[in-house]
Amino acid sequence: MEKIAILTSGGDAPGMNAVIRSVVRTAIYEGAEIYGVEGGYEGLIDGKLTRLYESSVADIIQRGGTILGTSRSTRFKTDEGFKKAIQVLEVFGIKKVIVAGGDGSLRGALKLSQAGIDVVGIPLSIDNDLGYTDYTIGFFTAVETATEAISRIRDTTEAHGRANIVEVMGRNCGDIALYSGLAGGAESIIVPERKDDIEEIIKKAIVTRNRGKKYHIIVMAEGAGDTNEFAKEFEKLTGIDTKVTVLGYIQRGGSPNIVDRMLGSTIGNKAVTEVLKENSSFAIGYTNGKVKVFDLEEALSIDKVFNDEINEVVKAISI
Numbered sequence: 001m002e003k004i005a006i007l008t009s010g011g012d013a014p015g016m017n018a019v020i021r022s023v024v025r026t027a028i029y030e031g032a033e034i035y036g037v038e039g040g041y042e043g044l045i046d047g048k049l050t051r052l053y054e055s056s057v058a059d060i061i062q063r064g065g066t067i068l069g070t071s072r073s074t075r076f077k078t079d080e081g082f083k084k085a086i087q088v089l090e091v092f093g094i095k096k097v098i099v100a101g102g103d104g105s106l107r108g109a110l111k112l113s114q115a116g117i118d119v120v121g122i123p124l125s126i127d128n129d130l131g132y133t134d135y136t137i138g139f140f141t142a143v144e145t146a147t148e149a150i151s152r153i154r155d156t157t158e159a160h161g162r163a164n165i166v167e168v169m170g171r172n173c174g175d176i177a178l179y180s181g182l183a184g185g186a187e188s189i190i191v192p193e194r195k196d197d198i199e200e201i202i203k204k205a206i207v208t209r210n211r212g213k214k215y216h217i218i219v220m221a222e223g224a225g226d227t228n229e230f231a232k233e234f235e236k237l238t239g240i241d242t243k244v245t246v247l248g249y250i251q252r253g254g255s256p257n258i259v260d261r262m263l264g265s266t267i268g269n270k271a272v273t274e275v276l277k278e279n280s281s282f283a284i285g286y287t288n289g290k291v292k293v294f295d296l297e298e299a300l301s302i303d304k305v306f307n308d309e310i311n312e313v314v315k316a317i318s319i
């Protein structure tokens with residue numbers, strides 16, 4: 001019987017449990033044995049593998065976090081740690097591994113595949129920073145959480161006639177800021193991909209304030225710079241009382257929305273059927289409305305492209 005291991009790695013994201021559930025149940029449906037690795041690559045190095053069954057993943061589709069646990073593993077990046085991970089797979093007789101995580105985790109998956117393991121990467125991160133897929137699983141739930149928070153911040157900012165700089169996550173990617181800024185009706189967004197817009201943003205706040213605008217919400221991606229420094233500069237140049245709200249880890253937690261449950265379930269299913277079909281390594285993505293299979297190395301060589309069309313919409317309709 002074919003044996004498959006699944007691990008979740010890197011920053012957790014809403015939808016990880018939906019992926020685990022789908023992978024485990026599809027594997028059993030297809031007649032394979034499925035093992036869960038506890039704690040990402042760290043757990044792989046330490047041999048923390050347990051056989052999973054249909055009932056092991058009951059009642060989790062709606063839960064945030066990951067029942068398997070996750071990690072950022074410096075050991076996995078060392079020769080010693082990596083060799084240990086390969087040895088563990090040999091001991092268990094496992095030749096096929098499904099890695100669910102972000103950009104870093106999938107690069108780790110590529111390394112495993114270069115060592116002769118058949119690996120399938122599942123894009124799971126709130127950041128939406130992978131170029132080969134239109135969306136990573138977890139992104140839309142994080143955007144929803146951020147948008148809800150922006151709406152609450154709007155109330156108090158309006159009441160005091162202030163400005164609020166709302167810092168969102170995303171590492172080097174501005175997508176959470178772009179989407180939540182648009183959906184939350186922010187006046188401006190600041191993203192790492194288009195930092196040149198900063199002077200224009202301050203000028204816009206002065207012009208709109210002079211025109212009678214009562215309060216200002218600006219969504220800034222963490223990768224675009226120091227939010228507190230920007231707030232100081234903004235206050236100095238505009239004279240508007242300016243606060244900062246760092247949304248932080250609330251963006252990672254919570255029940256996955258319908259999109260992330262759907263993506264998690266369909267992509268998880270595809271990961272298993274593909275890895276059982278062929279002795280090769282893949283990344284599963286979602287492009288143009290369809291679940292698609294990519295060669296793992298090729299997928300990771302595709303650069304993420306910033307969505308300037310949405311950015312132009314923000315500029316046109318946010319005042």
Ligand code: ADP
Nearest residue numbers: 010011041072073076101102103104105107108
């Ligand atoms: P994410 O997957 O959310 O982007 P990280 O970038 O922290 O999170 O990556 C998760 C883990 O994947 C790292 O802690 C490391 O063990 C492994 N990893 C990241 N990049 C590489 C790489 N280039 N080669 C091998 N392993 C890597």
Ligand code: F6P
Nearest residue numbers: 011102125126127169170171252
């Ligand atoms: O990759 C997901 C993410 O939440 C990023 O948006 C953020 O920069 C990072 O993880 C935070 O990582 P940690 O949980 O290690 O603090």
